[in-house]
Amino acid sequence: MQRSDQKESERSVDDILAGLNLDEDESTPTKDSKRGGGRLGGLFSLRTFLVALVLSIGGLLVGGAIPIVGFIGRFVGIAAVGFLLGLVGSKRRYVEIGLAGAIAAGLAFVLSTLFSVFAPFAVSLLADYGLAIAGVGALSGALAGLVGHYFGRDLKDGLTREV
Template identity: 35%
Template sequence: MTQRTRTRETDEDLSDILGDAESGEQAGQGESFRSRTKRRAVNFFSPRYFLLAAVVLTVGTFVGGFVPFVQTLGGLLGLFVAAFALGGLTSESKTLETATGGLVAAGLTLLLGNLTLLAAGGTTVAAIGLGAGFLLAGLGAHFGSDLRDGLTRDL
């Protein structure tokens, strides 16, 4: 019995710490710890939006790569423009998902476009490309959502 009381007290302490910040209520009223944790994790990082961002940013990178004379820079510009559009069109700020999608898009582009370079030991180039994809996608999403907020805010 003593163990059961300690567990209940620990659960109550956790529910106080992990209480629902949006409504100000204590968590634990009809909702399990696992479902609350899952809901918070999805609110922090949405897998669906990440997949959408990865597909859109990959397409943007490939389309930007077809710009004559500046294939690599055009791909990065296409990535930034696609991330900017995603940030401007979505109602919530999803910068982390978009930046991670940019990392995947840059990785796919590097893998498909420079397979011989990567096979020859171009890990430094790959790391720089992945970092640039992450950074540009994150900045594009941030600037797009900032523009959307500025255009839709009341004066």
């Protein structure tokens, strides 16, 4: 039989370990969320974001390697990653997928501008319009990732729904 103070210390350790879980179920409130300290706990998963970012960069590179449709292929690669994560994931992860697609495409737009134009002209162009170029890339990448994720979740819902 355990003492009452020993049970309390075990519960607090369990609460701490449960709070470290990065991909926690949104439907089960934790002790922190009851107090209001974990408001964003179920909204953003760092682990899912990092996986989505690495896969989005990979999809962007693979899609951009297609010779004729390289520029459009980048966005198809990002959308394919969002579709895949929507299809295999158990939760909605629109924030992570959208942010990963935005970062990947924004960086790709800036880097492709920097390396595709004569160097002094590219530096001048990026100094004047770099924020707009990155913004267009980020918005396009986020949109591609979100659309892909939406259709992946929609297909998963259609495949798993009772007829």
